[in-house]
Amino acid sequence: MHPTQQLTQQLIACPSVSPADAGCLELIADRLQALGFVCERIDSGPPDWRVSNLWAKRSVSPTAHTLVWAGHTDVVPTGALERWHSPPFEPTLRDGKLYGRGASDMKASLAAMVVACEAFVAAQPEAPLNLAFLLTSDEEGPAHDGTVAVCRELQRRGERLDWCIVGEPTAERQTGDTIKNGRRGSLSGRLTLKGVQGHIAYPQLARNPIHLLAPALAELAATLWDGGNAHFPPTSWQASNLHAGTGASNVIPGTAVLDFNFRFSTESTPESLQQRVHDLLARHHLHAGRDYELDWSLSGQPFLTPAGSLVDAVRTAIFQVTGLQAQLSTSGGTSDGRFIAQICPQVIELGPPNATIHQVNECVAVAELEPLTHIYRRVMEHLVSRPL
Numbered sequence: 001m002h003p004t005q006q007l008t009q010q011l012i013a014c015p016s017v018s019p020a021d022a023g024c025l026e027l028i029a030d031r032l033q034a035l036g037f038v039c040e041r042i043d044s045g046p047p048d049w050r051v052s053n054l055w056a057k058r059s060v061s062p063t064a065h066t067l068v069w070a071g072h073t074d075v076v077p078t079g080a081l082e083r084w085h086s087p088p089f090e091p092t093l094r095d096g097k098l099y100g101r102g103a104s105d106m107k108a109s110l111a112a113m114v115v116a117c118e119a120f121v122a123a124q125p126e127a128p129l130n131l132a133f134l135l136t137s138d139e140e141g142p143a144h145d146g147t148v149a150v151c152r153e154l155q156r157r158g159e160r161l162d163w164c165i166v167g168e169p170t171a172e173r174q175t176g177d178t179i180k181n182g183r184r185g186s187l188s189g190r191l192t193l194k195g196v197q198g199h200i201a202y203p204q205l206a207r208n209p210i211h212l213l214a215p216a217l218a219e220l221a222a223t224l225w226d227g228g229n230a231h232f233p234p235t236s237w238q239a240s241n242l243h244a245g246t247g248a249s250n251v252i253p254g255t256a257v258l259d260f261n262f263r264f265s266t267e268s269t270p271e272s273l274q275q276r277v278h279d280l281l282a283r284h285h286l287h288a289g290r291d292y293e294l295d296w297s298l299s300g301q302p303f304l305t306p307a308g309s310l311v312d313a314v315r316t317a318i319f320q321v322t323g324l325q326a327q328l329s330t331s332g333g334t335s336d337g338r339f340i341a342q343i344c345p346q347v348i349e350l351g352p353p354n355a356t357i358h359q360v361n362e363c364v365a366v367a368e369l370e371p372l373t374h375i376y377r378r379v380m381e382h383l384v385s386r387p388l
Contacts, residue, residue, distance in 0.1 A: 003118075004369040005098065007031075007111035009091035012100035016073050018141035019045065021052035024073035024107075025135060031114050032056045032133060035121045042153055045145035051138040053150050058121070058131045066130040066160060067383055069113040069376075070147065070340055071167040072139030075102035076358050083360045097363040104364040105357040109167025110135070112369060116376035127384045132161070139336050143299075147336035151343050161344035163310045163383060165376070166337045169354035170329070175368045176318035176375060180349035181311055182304035182330040183338055184232060187262040187270050189277065192293045193286070197246075197254035209256035210244050212291065216284040217258065223280070225268060231304050232265030232330050235273070263333075266302050300338035303347065304330065309386050310346040317378035318350075321371050350375070 007027070014022035029039040037056040045051040052073070057066075078088040078101050086092035088101040098108075117131060136146030154161070170180045193213045198206025220237055228234040237260060244256035262273050274296060278288065286292055305311060311328070318326045341347045352372055356362045 002370050004108070004111045004115045004373045005366060007114060008098060008103065008108045008364070008369065011073070011107035011111060012091040012098075012102055013089060014073070015089045016075055016102065016137060017077055018074040019049050019051045019138045019145075021073050021137035024110075025052055025054045025137070028110065028114055028133070028135065029054060029056060031118065032058075035117060037131070037133070042150050044149040045138070049138075049141070049145070051136060051145040051149070053137070053146060054133060054135040055150055055154070056133040060126065060130055061128055064128040064130045065162040065383065065386075066132055067380065068132045068134050068161050068164040068340070068344065069117070069167070070134040070164055070336060071106050071110050071113070072136050072146070072336065073107070073110065074137040074140050075105070076140050079360050085361055088362075093366070096367065097365050099361060099363040101362055103362050104169045104352050104354065105362070106167045106169060106351055108364045108369055108372065109169070109351040112373040112376055113167060116373045116380070119373075120377050120380045124381075124384070129380060129384050131380070134164075134340070136336065143336065148339040151339045155343050159343075161340075162346065164337070164340050164344045164347045165310075165314070165379065166335055166340070166347065166349040167351045168335050168337075168349040169351040169357055170349050171351065171353040173353060174322065174324065175352050175372050176322040176324045176326055178329050179311070179314055179318075179326045180330065180332065180335070180337070181306070181328045182231060183300070183302060183332070183334055184235075184263040184265060184330060185270070185302040185338075186299045186334050187264060187273055188297045188299065189260050190295045191258040191260070193256040193258070194291055194293075195252070195254050195256065198252045200250045200252050203252065206252040208252050210253065212286065213256050213258060216281055216286060219280055219284070220260070220277070225262070225273065225276070226265060227267065228265045229267055232267070232302065235262060235264040235268050237262055264302060266304065270296075270298050270301075300334045303338055303341035305341075305346045305348055308346060309383070310348055313379050313382035313386060314348055314350060314375075316382055317375045320378055321374045
């Protein structure tokens with residue numbers, strides 16, 4: 001059995017549903033300490049959502065560049081157990097695939113990172129490249145006390161990070177076909193329309209907030225917020241929830257609450273989008289305070305790593321191992337890369353295929369594990385003595 005498969009199976013066996021780590025970090029830290037990494041826990045969060053965070057670093061020189069391997073040990077809930085063909089936390093081999101919750105998102109990547117570092121350090125123990133791991137158990141959850149908390153602490157210390165690879169599952173069909181070199185920003189809003197509750201037979205005595213919202217909602221959905229650019233698709237707006245009414249069919253509701261989200265490109269800013277929404281509501285004769293309340297939540301700014309030393313090293317490694325010409329992409333949801341990009345100038349994401357992530361019967365093809373490990377190792381080899 002390849003060592004990456006063996007460690008992946010050990011990690012899958014840990015039932016690490018957010019924010020539980022369930023022993024994953026201890027498994028990884030033991031392997032890293034044997035390589036000379038100094039391992040430090042930077043746990044964070046309240047007692048009912050205590051997050052496990054690991055910062056591990058192997059320094060060979062204060063002047064050497066630092067490559068960070070980043071990821072998360074936590075997984076999403078299993079869903080209905082009866083729909084799994086095998087228990088989700090019992091790693092199971094079937095038809096060339098390794099099944100289990102977290103198999104592709106992202107315990108295979110974590111295992112490949114560790115095994116790649118073991119091979120690299122064994123071959124080049126004095127290579128002028130500092131290595132670090134930034135791991136958390138709160139990426140699939142609220143992400144308030146995970147990577148973002150570690151990044152704040154590293155920034156406070158003045159820690160220098162040069163490159164970062166996040167092990168998110170990025171491949172469309174085969175490991176290496178796609179690299180995420182950026183992500184869109186995410187801005188959410190909760191719009192509460194204020195009406196007047198009343199009997200549905202006497203609408204003149206009430207004020208229906210659903211009717212007030214409807215024209216503005218149609219325009220919000222139809223608006224072109226920006227045209228995107230060469231790196232990002234156009235900014236999108238989507239309604240996620242709409243709540244109104246008492247449940248009775250003869251009562252006009254007093255309020256209507258709309259939850260929505262922007263996934264925005266670098267062509268827009270949170271401030272510009274917020275202002276445009278307020279202006280749109282004003283055109284529909286809705287005024288803040290009197291007619292509505294609007295609460296905003298920014299969960300991440302967009303980030304982009306253009307072609308440069310890290311992208312070049314990764315694409316070269318992928319081609320050498322797989323023969324693929326990796327495509328650059330900024331599609332998909334958010335990742336912890338958005339936090340790391342605030343303190344590290346070059347951040348990319350690279351991992352196995354993402355076809356089954358968050359699904360029942362999540363799996364990774366065993367044939368993907370060894371190539372991913374070789375790619376990670378070759379990236380380190382290419383980054384040695386590479387200028388920024």
